[in-house]
Amino acid sequence: MTFVQLIECRTSRLDEMNRLIDDWVEQTKGKRTATHALVGTDRSDASHVVEVVEFPSYEDAMRNSNLPETGRIFRKMLALCDEMPTFVDLDVVRDENPVVDTVRRFFEALAAPGELPPLNDLLDEDVHSHDPVNPQDTIGLDHARAEFRMWRGAFDFAFTVEDVIAQGDRACARWTWNARHTGDFLGIGPTGRRVAMTGLALFRFADNGKIADIWWQHDQLGLMQQLGALDALEQ
Numbered sequence: 001m002t003f004v005q006l007i008e009c010r011t012s013r014l015d016e017m018n019r020l021i022d023d024w025v026e027q028t029k030g031k032r033t034a035t036h037a038l039v040g041t042d043r044s045d046a047s048h049v050v051e052v053v054e055f056p057s058y059e060d061a062m063r064n065s066n067l068p069e070t071g072r073i074f075r076k077m078l079a080l081c082d083e084m085p086t087f088v089d090l091d092v093v094r095d096e097n098p099v100v101d102t103v104r105r106f107f108e109a110l111a112a113p114g115e116l117p118p119l120n121d122l123l124d125e126d127v128h129s130h131d132p133v134n135p136q137d138t139i140g141l142d143h144a145r146a147e148f149r150m151w152r153g154a155f156d157f158a159f160t161v162e163d164v165i166a167q168g169d170r171a172c173a174r175w176t177w178n179a180r181h182t183g184d185f186l187g188i189g190p191t192g193r194r195v196a197m198t199g200l201a202l203f204r205f206a207d208n209g210k211i212a213d214i215w216w217q218h219d220q221l222g223l224m225q226q227l228g229a230l231d232a233l234e235q
Contacts, residue, residue, distance in 0.1 A: 001057060001058070001091050001092065002054065002055070002056065002057070002091075002092040002095065003054070003055045003056070003057055003058040003060070003061050003089070003090065003091060003092065004052060004053065004054050004055070004089075004090040004092055005052075005053045005055070005061060005087060005088070005089055005090070006050065006051075006052055006087070006088040006089075006090060007050070007051040007052075007053070007085055007086070007087055007088075008048070008049070008050050008051075008085060008086045008088075009049050009077075009081045009082075009083070009084075009085035009086075010047045010048055010049070010081060010082040010083050011047060011049055011080050011081050011082055012047055012082065013080045014041065014046075014049060016080055017049070017077060017080050018039075020073060020076055020077055020080065021039070021073075023073065024069060024070070024073040027069040027073070028067055028069045028070070031067055031069070032064060032067075033055055033056070033060035033061065033063050033064040034053050034054065034055055034060075034061075034064055035054050035055060035056060036052075036053070036054040037051065037052070037053045037054070038051070038052045038053075039051045039052075040052075047082065058089070058091070061089075097166055098209060099166040099169075099171045099203075099205060100164045100166050100171065102122055102171075102205070102209070102210075102211065103161070103164050103166075103171050103173050103201075103203055103211075104161055104164065105122060106119075106122050106123075106203075106211065107159040107161050107173070107175065108159075109122060110148055110151075110152075110159065111157055111158045111159050116145060116148060116149055116152060118145075119141065119144070119145060119148075120141060121210075122210060122211055123141050123144060123210055123211050124141070124206045124208065124210040124211060124212045125140065125141050126139070126140060126141075126212065127139075127140065127141055127144050127210075127211060127212055127213070127214070128212070128213045128214070129143075129144045129147060129213075129214045129216070130213070130214065130215045130216065131147070131214075131216040132216065132217070132218075132220060133186075133216075133220060134147070153183045153184075154181065154182065154183040154184060154185035154190075155179035155180065155181055155182060155183070155185070155195075156179060156180045156182050157177055157178065157179030157180075158177075158178055158179070159175050159176070159177055160175065160176040160177075160178070161173055161174075161175050162174045162175060162176060169204055169205045169206075170202065170203065170204055170205070171202075171203045171205070172200060172201070172202050172203070173200065173201050173203070174198075174199075174200055175198070175199055175200070175201065176196065176197075176198050177196065177197045177198070177199065177218070178194075178195075178196050179194070179195050179196070179197075180192065180193070180194055180195070181193045181195060181227060185227070186224075186229075188227050188228075188229055191227060191228060193226060193227060193228070195223060195226040195227065196226070197218050197219050197220075197222060197223050198218070198219055199216065199217055199218030199219065200216075200217045200218075201214055201215065201216050201217070202214070202215040202217075
């Protein structure tokens with residue numbers, strides 16, 4: 001279970017504390033078990049500092065706390081605080097990330113049976129799709145939908161989203177695509193072949209929470225080989 005430690009303190013020496021944290025990060029390279037750390041100051045009281053540190057589990061947090069470097073840095077940090085810090089230990093019981101949810105719903109929508117959904121709840125009106133298959137970027141929701149319809153017209157396919165990693169207004173998805181070639185694709189008539197492809201997609205989100213940019217990376221050469229498009233070249 002994911003574990004989060006909330007540390008609150010008061011200090012008028014934030015710059016020195018930041019340098020101290022930098023020292024701790026440098027000294028514990030390869031040993032730290034924290035997956036994410038965030039430091040913020042109170043808007044109404046700049047001396048009120050809050051640090052949020054995330055760990056894969058409570059046990060990982062304890063291993064981190066028991067590092068000798070952690071103890072040394074903590075003693076130095078106490079000297080920078082105006083009063084004793086407080087600690088709150090939290091087991092995460094609910095973790096929602098709208099960006100990750102949107103990415104997964106996007107891939108589900110692309111492969112949905114029947115007519116392609118409008119996608120206006122997922123994509124910004126000015127969305128840019130950057131796909132190496134196309135010589136130029138596809139700009140705008142209507143043009144992006146036409147691009148997706150081209151793939152849907154050529155293949156009966158499904159996505160498996162293996163991983164989604166999100167940070168700020170960006171998300172990256174690693175996916176596997178399995179399909180049957182049922183229509184014309186880049187001048188290749190339907191072969192009925194079963195094909196597969198792996199790839200990555202990087203997403204940028206607009207302020208409205210919708211996808212504004214998609215950068216695709218996929219094994220296009222491998223796909224063309226599976227379709228037999230390279231057979232003549234290999235002879």
